[in-house]
Amino acid sequence: MESNSSSPSNTSTSTTTTTTTTTTSTTQTSPSSTSSCCKNSSSRQPHQHVSAQHSLRVMADIKDIDEIEKHSKYMRLAIEQGYIALNEGEVPVGCVIVHRNGTVIARGFNKTNIKKNATRHAEIEALDSIYLDNVNNYNNNNNNNNNNNNNNNNNNNNNNNNNNNGHHQHVDLNGIDIHSEDLLSECTLYVTVEPCIMCAAILQLSKIGMVYFGCYNDKFGGNGSILPIHNATCVENGHPYNCVSGLLKDEAVYLLQKFYFQENKKAPTPNKRKKVDPDTVKNNEKFNVNNNNSNNTSTTTTTTTNQ
Numbered sequence: 001m002e003s004n005s006s007s008p009s010n011t012s013t014s015t016t017t018t019t020t021t022t023t024t025s026t027t028q029t030s031p032s033s034t035s036s037c038c039k040n041s042s043s044r045q046p047h048q049h050v051s052a053q054h055s056l057r058v059m060a061d062i063k064d065i066d067e068i069e070k071h072s073k074y075m076r077l078a079i080e081q082g083y084i085a086l087n088e089g090e091v092p093v094g095c096v097i098v099h100r101n102g103t104v105i106a107r108g109f110n111k112t113n114i115k116k117n118a119t120r121h122a123e124i125e126a127l128d129s130i131y132l133d134n135v136n137n138y139n140n141n142n143n144n145n146n147n148n149n150n151n152n153n154n155n156n157n158n159n160n161n162n163n164n165n166g167h168h169q170h171v172d173l174n175g176i177d178i179h180s181e182d183l184l185s186e187c188t189l190y191v192t193v194e195p196c197i198m199c200a201a202i203l204q205l206s207k208i209g210m211v212y213f214g215c216y217n218d219k220f221g222g223n224g225s226i227l228p229i230h231n232a233t234c235v236e237n238g239h240p241y242n243c244v245s246g247l248l249k250d251e252a253v254y255l256l257q258k259f260y261f262q263e264n265k266k267a268p269t270p271n272k273r274k275k276v277d278p279d280t281v282k283n284n285e286k287f288n289v290n291n292n293n294s295n296n297t298s299t300t301t302t303t304t305t306n307q
Helices: 008-028 030-037 065-087 122-152 154-163 197-205 250-263 279-304
Strands: 057-058 094-101 104-109 187-193 210-215 242-245
Touching: 008 094, 065 094, 065 104, 065 122, 065 187, 065 210, 065 250, 094 122, 104 122, 122 187, 122 197, 187 250
Parallel strands: 057 242, 187 210, 210 242
Antiparallel strands: 094 104, 094 187
């Protein structure tokens, strides 16, 4: 008898429980919930393309005074780069990259107008400077040393040639090997404005260790404002990273305000429409109506006279 005790009421209860579970799951993945997660990473739920281990923190949550001062020092260097961009007529975004030993290994500012290339953002300029500028400086110094050695004696010249036969040359910057594959994973990037979606993806591919930014980029932000690219796992060969927002954000906003409130000499000449007084429009309309009525009356009179 007990084996046949599964009554319809028990079946109904089981169905209700299943329905409730399905509803809860649907609520967690609704578009509205996902949208709010982009603004507040603390409530972000892990899903197919997001890693909860790499979050977006707010600078206000950091209470350690020494830590705040340390990061503020480097952000001020990024702001200095932003002022250089401002003086060049560029959108004032500045960036620095700092190694974990405290060495600033790269600086950059927005050069989209200077280079006539929309991709030359501050982060890209800083990343390029690590490899291009440092390698060029190393090669120039190496060539000068070789020339001096050539003038001294042939033995030193032969030794230098033997040392330079290898295709891979290690370039040290205060003891930092810029050819190391793990270089950027040991670095923190400071930028005055939240990286755009493009830059956020490039920082993933570059294996950056950490990112601090000043103000949000509410149109193209790739670190949480629009898309959380910093912790997306869908980027092929990407390496998600942590980031902190709001570091010296008031100074970053002020820098942007100075640019947008001043005349941009490099901007295209706009086709300005003349402002028209609404009262003038009404008077013109009345004049046109009266003029049309007068013309119609004159035409009628002429026709009658001819008849």
